Each structure stands twice: as structure tokens, then as C-alpha cells.
Amino acid sequence: MNGYVDNKEDLIKRLRRAEGQVRGIQKMVADDTYCIDILTQVSAATKALETVALCLLEDHLAHCVAEAAEQGGAVAEQKLREASAAIGRLVRS
């Protein structure tokens, strides 16, 4: 069972909205919208994706990582390293 199972609907709704934002940005470019107005929308879409990532991460820590930690051992260590690497990718992206 995945950590985000209880937030699935919410996550899909957020992602559908982000997809709509990205499609809207395409239309803005095609319509020769002013650069700065497009940039504002790109920042908004980036933030929307970041929120999705933070939700997924919180659920992952609260479920998958917490369960692994209860069991301890090599699996727990591996889960923690994996989560830390994912956090690093987010912070640096």
C-alpha cells in the first residue's frame, strides 16, 4: 500500500490543475503573450508541482518510512537513504 493512498484524489486533482496550467502556458506562447506574464504562470505551475511533491513526501515519510523504521535493519536504512536522496533532488531542483 502506498503512503499517499488517502490523498490520491487530491493529488490527481492538483496534477490535473498543473497540467491545465502548463497547457495554458503553451497557448500564451502561441498567442505571443508578454514574456513576464508567461513567467508568472511558469512560477505558479512550478509551485503547484512543488506542493504535490511535498504532499507525496509527507505521506511517504508518515507511512513507508515510518513502517520501515519500526522494522529497523537494512531495509529501514535503505528507505531512509532513498527518502533523503529524493529530498535532495527536490531541494536542488
Place this chain on the structure above:
Amino acid sequence: MNGYVDNKEDLIKRLRRAEGQVRGIQKMVADDTYCIDILTQVSAATKALETVALCLLEDHLAHCVAEAAEQGGAVAEQKLREASAAIGRLVRS
């Protein structure tokens, strides 16, 4: 004329790809894909949008801001403030 006029095709292609990535992430959530694998894709989509933003910004500086700078005065100042604000939003998002 917009700064990105010569890169329109390339920008739209990149945005179409980013839209596909976001749609793919929706499917991953719907299919109960492992959290960490979804996070990797979210980081990739975020980076793709960042690249679009940096392209738009470079074109904007090279055309709109450069032209305003040549004319000088209040318009130039306003364009520079506007560009700086957009850069701030990108750095903080």
C-alpha cells in the same frame, strides 16, 4: 514583438513535453506507483519548467530589456524592476 519570437517552436515543444510529464505523473498516482518513483518524475517536470523559464528570461533580457535600456528613462527602469521581480519569483519558487 516578443523576445522569445525566434524560440517559439522550441518553447512550445518543451512545454508540450512537460505537459506530457505531468499527465504521466497523474497516471502514476492512479496506478499506485511507488512514491519515490513519482517524486523523481515530479523533480524532472519541475526542472523542465525551470528550463522554459530561463529561456524566456534570457530572451526577454536580450530583447525587451535591452531595447528599453537603449531608450533609457522611466520605461527602462520599469522594465528592469519588472525583470528583477520575475527573477526573484523564479529563485524563490
Place this chain on the structure above:
Amino acid sequence: MNGYVDNKEDLIKRLRRAEGQVRGIQKMVADDTYCIDILTQVSAATKALETVALCLLEDHLAHCVAEAAEQGGAVAEQKLREASAAIGRLVRS
């Protein structure tokens, strides 16, 4: 006991280096160094601090959060919410 107890020396060494970088940037500004060269150093110092944050976070998850998860209940939930909030601040900064 703090999560980072085994990495204390390493963290302090990294922070001392980051402090030196920030002091170096002050000198660059005082000496009228070219803006772009200063910006390169500011990016380097920012990255150094990010690495410190990621180390602290990894140790925190591996110790404090893992221990709380083993105990479960309200404390575990609170620790997870707290860690998620800290990750959110890092991703958005």
C-alpha cells in the same frame, strides 16, 4: 541525543567553511569585484548551506523521526509534521 551527533565535526567544518565564504563575499563587495564573480560565490555559499541542511535532515530522519515512528502515536505524528514543515521550508527557500 541529537540525530547529527556522529556528524558534528563534519557539520561544524562545513559551516566554518561557509562562514569563510560569506566573509570572502563581503571582501569582494568592499573591493568592488565584478558583480558576476560575486554572484558565483553567493551561489557556492548557498549550495554549501543546502548541503548542511540536507545532512541535518538525513540524520534527523534516521534518528529522531525513526525513533518516534517506532513508538507511534501522537509524538510520532508531531515529529513527522515537523520534519515535513522543515522540508517545505528548504524546498521553498
Place this chain on the structure above:
Amino acid sequence: MNGYVDNKEDLIKRLRRAEGQVRGIQKMVADDTYCIDILTQVSAATKALETVALCLLEDHLAHCVAEAAEQGGAVAEQKLREASAAIGRLVRS
């Protein structure tokens, strides 16, 4: 003449404060402060450096890049490419 010449005092003051923050974080680690409290300070120091970078960049665009743009030609192009690269480093750090 550097773009930031009129903000030199302010920049040095901000950097001195950031240096103090980084030194404070070292003390927090040495004193075994709770990880999350350290992370909050690391995020604050990172934001302080980002603000310095955005100030430098705004001044750079308003002076160095604007002057190069007025002259046009290869120098202008090089300055713009250089500024865009610096923005890219900031956005990705």
C-alpha cells in the same frame, strides 16, 4: 564602476548579518541544539544570501547590462549570456 556601487553599504551589512547567522548555526550544532531549530536557521541564512544575490543581480542588470545593451554588438551579447548563466545558477541552487 560596479552596478552595486550605491548599495555597497547595504550589501555589506546584509552579508555581515548572514555571516553572524552562519556562526550562530555553528554554535547551535556545538551546543547540541534540536535539529529542526538548526534547520530553521539554515533556511533563514540561505534566504538572506538569496536576497543579496537578487540585489546584486538587479544592480548588475540596471547598470552593467543596460550600458552594454546601449552599445550593442558582441559585448552586449556576451554580457547578456553571462547574466543569464548567473540567473540559471541562482535558480538551480
